[in-house]
Amino acid sequence: MRDFRIVFSVLLRQRLRTMFQTKAKSGGGRIAVTVLMIFAFAVLEAMWSAACFGVLQGLAASGRAALGLFGVFLASMVMTLFFSIASVIGTLFSANDAELLAALPLRGGAVFFARFMFVYFGELAISLFIALPAFVCYMIVAGGGALSALASVIVLLLLPALPLAVATVLALLLMRSAVFMRHRETFMTVMGVLLGITLSLGGNLIGQMMGRMGLDEITSVMSGAGDVLAGASRTFPPAAWAAEAIAADGGAASALLHGLLYLALCAAALALTGIVGSRTYARSVSASRETAKRGGRKARLSAKSMTAKNPVLACMRRERRGLLRSPTYAMNCLLGAVIFPLMFLLVPFITKMSAGEELPPELAEVGTLRLFAVLLDGVPAQYVFAVALGIMLFATFANIAASTAISREGEGLERLKAMPLRMSTLCYGKLIVSAAANAATVLLTAAVLTVLLPAYWWAMLAAAFAASVAGIGTAALGMLVDAVRPKLVWQNEAEAVKQNANGFFGMLLNLLIGLLVGGAGALAAVFWGMLPGVLAAALTAAAGSAAGVWGLGRAADKAMI
């Protein structure tokens, strides 16, 4: 406990001072950024709260408000499961102070717990962002006493515990086995990406199935006709237990029972994480710091790679290698590019499963992947184009590869500044990688949508073209934010990407391009036809991208030195 306290307090101090660092001589810029951040968060939270209120009010009208809570808890847990793996690996294994702490007489378990707590609090903040408004709305529409409030405090504080414990144990075991590999980082990246895809798609599928399977049973339970465990326990009990602990629809005894069950499960999961962490963490960290042996791989100086290149291409290659070779960066910046399009493949499966017996016989006969092709048969192509364009543009927003590109350089950016290299050149090299990642997401999304709607392949192709062009602009705008206010001081790679507000700001700015391109393309397509829609979207995207690239170059050369 003493070791944990020492390590935790020093890490906390370091983190807080890094968060509030500034190089500005006046406090004006800092205050402006803080106000902007609060405003942006407030807007998003208000929008989310309004949505929660509407849904919960609707559910409360039929006495099913607790179902809303269940859905929000479930969504929060699935999100934590998916997004926390990269944070866990980054915080536990890519910390700058790993060697320093390893050399001190501290228990490995204490260092592990101290670092784990940082991941926990980070995930808790995200969970509260999602779940707290839902809980407040629930209390307004459904009411609730002191016991509900007390239960909610426990439930909300423990919301990330289960998924994070699963993600951490998997990451620890992955790291422990990676130690035996020669190319351990490549192994970690590939395994991490596969794990992320599996967890994300699996979690999504289970969540969607539960939405259907639990609905009837949970509804009847919430209206007092049965036992909450009877329905939801078969699929994913913890979220249902948490919801029942707060809603107490089965009475105070039921709420207490389910609250205790939830508490016990969380405690067991955290204990298991602690045991695995205490036993494997120190060894894994020390093995990951092994140095190269003499007689390792010789350089191949005559190889094709050692040839003169344009500095932009040199920066591009360096950026690509850095992104792909760091498990933390690859999972945070590139995983979404693969997962997002794959999600659409699940939609027909889920639709078919959700519809169940209510599916008309003629549709029941249709192959799952052909479901939408039959359902949307005869819909004008321009509408399909407009929706596909919106989906593809959204895919480019979520990528934080661009909006954290400069921050990922860390303090090593100084070395680049000493070279005869314009910062705009560096940014353009990085931009190629980010824009390529955006284009890959767009093309993969287009391919998946074409599989689902083969008759509209040309609408998908047109939307992919416009969205790929817009993807250059969204990447440029995201990077511009990071060029102007990079986060260069960090202790581990997760801080540079996931815990970097620039990713959030980048998304907000990208909404502008999305509204411009999507709006112009969709309106022109719907009112004047397909070709004008494609032209409007492509031209707006090209203009936005040109402006973004120009602005990025200017900002980089002015602000980064």
Next chain:
Amino acid sequence: MLRLEGITKTYAKSAVPAVKSLDLHVRRGEIFGFIGPNGAGKTTTIKMLCGILRPDDGRIEIGGVDMAKDPIAAKRNFCYVPDVHDTYDRLTGQEYLDFVADVYGVPTKERRERAAKYLEMFEIADAAGERINTYSHGMKQKLLIAAALLPAPPLWVLDEPMTGLDPKSSALLKDEMRAHTAAGNTVFFSTHVLEVAEKLCDRIGIIRNGSLVAVGTLEELRGGKDESLESLFLELTEDDYA
């Protein structure tokens, strides 16, 4: 080759300047040693002359090019070895050399020849295909030096270059520094090892509290007295060690 005129730098959170009106001229063909106590302003000065920090006041000229007016052209005239090793550790040694060569525009033939030469010289050729995060402290330092020497610019700026080097590599680096200046080029380096400065440098500058308190050859600094550089240094920076 290198001219600093009245450069001044005050950090954001400090009322005291880290470097105050510093004037210095380093000529072609000389090895210039820059020494001073910890916190005297050595690294701040080096970061300013490398374009990492902007001076609040003053002018920096490298190879006749004003750093403020044309930083890219000025930076083509020098290479820099920093005092910290947190380099791009996901790249291999070879990839890092290739990247630096691309930035400086070194043609393919020359880069291969020079990379082979320096990798062999510092005995890291066997690890050049490995990622930098697997390198030891000394190997990273050797790689940074190899990368800095590869573009062969006329001015070398080296911040504590001997730190982490084994005796053989250290001796080889000193030979390279001498050969570089013998060809009419310039070396500017900082060190805390006064014996190295004493034996290697044509001229020495001593900085204290952000100001240059002495500049000249060892003989000029001694002023006719039979003193070692160490005693001279301690004398000039007496208050810092009091």
